[in-house]
Amino acid sequence: MNKKTDLRILRTKQSIRKAFYELIQEKGYEAITIQxxxxxxxxxxxxxxxxxxNKPxxxxxxMNELLSELKDAVVLCPISMNPFSISILETVMQTLLEHISLNTTFYYAxxxxENRIYQFRAKMENIIKDKLNERWNPAQGQSxxxxxxxxxxxxxxxxxMGIVIWWIKNDQPLPADEASSQFSRIVTYGHLKAAGIPVEE
Known part of the structure; x- marks a missing residue:
């Protein structure tokens, strides 16, 4: 009996959250009522x-549930002594995109x-920043x-965040692994070299 009750509660919460995300996309957070x-x-x-x-x-x-899941996934990304290496950038981005793909409606909302929730973006940015800063060690010459x-x-x-928003807004135009690979090459080598465009002085 308890298991059935728990499943009903879970389904009800899922229905509420799904409705909430859809309504944010359609009307914006401020315009939504409990009804x-x-x-x-x-x-x-x-x-x-x-x-x-209440609505808040x-x-x-x-937000806290999804950000907690995202943080748990990002924390598990292996990181070397160089937190800005191409492999780290690619791995963290792929982890972000794969998590987003499982929760697209939420992240879009x-x-x-105009319907975006600014505090959510700020918290998401902090998760990324903390990961990149994880192995920063001035004692090892990284200062x-x-x-x-x-x-x-x-x-x-x-x-x-620019790539994440582009990827969501354009309905995931590249697979997560390919978008992550291209992103890491652009950041590491610069946009011209990554695109195969000759660099002129």
Missing amino acids: DIADRAMINRNTFYLHYQ DLLDKC MLIE HLAISKDLLLEYLVSAF
Whole structure:
């Protein structure tokens, strides 16, 4: 009996979240009402309030759950003593894209165009930045960069997010592994060399 109850609760929460993501895409977060969510999920308002206090509570729980899953996946990426190597950049990007592909509606709702949720993007950027910064060790000579480390991290995180948003917005135009491979080559070798365009002084 408990197992059946747990499955019903799980299905109800999934229906609520699916309805919520779809409505964010259609109307934007601010315009959504609890009644909108209940109608789309085919539940009554009281059922909604059994699981969530209000709309902000639903948003927070959705974001925290997905970001926790994303962080767990990214943390498992192997990393060498050089956190900016081509293999690390490719592995982290592929992990991001593969996770996004399993939760496309959510990420579209959180990141794309006028309906995006800015705090979600900031938290996602911090997950990427923390991973790239994981093995940074000034004692091993990594402090002697020709450019600012902070600037480098901001550049890389912006590049990651730019590709992620392009990939989602254009309905995953390249497989995750190919997009990740091309991304890492662009970042490592520069856009002209990666594209096979002769570099003129």
